[in-house]
Amino acid sequence: MDRGDLASLTAFVAVADQRSFRAAASRLDVTPSALSHAMRQLEERLGVRLLHRTTRSVSVTDAGRxxxxxLRPAIDQITGALADLGQERSRPMGRLRIYAAGHIAATTAIVPVWDRFLSTYPDVNLEIHVGDGPIDIVDRGFDAGIGPHDHAPADMMAVRVVGPMKVAIVGAPSYFARRRPPRTPDDLARHTCVQYRLAMDGSVMEWPLARNGQTRRMATEGRITVNEVELAARAAIDGLGIALTFEPFAEPFLRSGQLVRVLEDWSPTFEGFYLYYPGHRQVPAALRAFIDMVRAARGAPLVKCPLENPFTRC
Structure with a gap:
């Protein structure tokens, strides 16, 4: 059966229900002559008369009955499925799958709003997958991805969901009680630093520093290596060395006094994260609602920073 047969069978049900070509044609938004011609073609293809017709009335034959x-249960099921799709255009529902390129992207963009999002939209199931770098989100069945702007393919829509983030270089008061805090980047050579191993190529990251247009990348030494900025902050809290992390992860511990900030004048700001998705037409209601909520929560300014995020280099 081709699509033409499905349309003809749907038209047949309408004629049978209305018992009138004119009334059925009005319901289907076609002309009565076009509808009558479609019914004759259907009967010829099937080799069976489905309708008795005169100039005054229409009735269904025994074979037509x-x-x-x-047909009616199947047509009703199709009609119901189309009605459900119509609801989905206006009401967020179903499963929303989002890929986050790294733990930082998930923590800063999704975690702050996921409780409110699920409470606001009880018919949505949210699935988050955290990976190490860019992937083909369409091929992998994701509705959207979150990562640095250069992870978004050129043919996809991209909106900023996390604003620029400043680096924080921190250590515990107990650590600085034993060693003088660094005043210049070169002073880091005399300190134990928490190493950060990049997931994509396995290299140990050099610390990116910047001040007044001057940039430097510092190789540091230390006895502990991590691959998560939150874990780096935790290592610093425990006095294992100086760590390079982001302000959002360090701020609670700076306020509580568990961490002390150093080299703030050398701490650069890096571009935040973007949510990217295919196309700008017929965006699923659940995805549109998520984008709106994340952007409203962050209040992220549309400012592009020139420095790449060192924790997401690939």
């Missing part, structure tokens, strides 16, 4: 009894 048997076909109608079998």
């Amino acid at each position: 048997r076909l109608l009894d079998q």
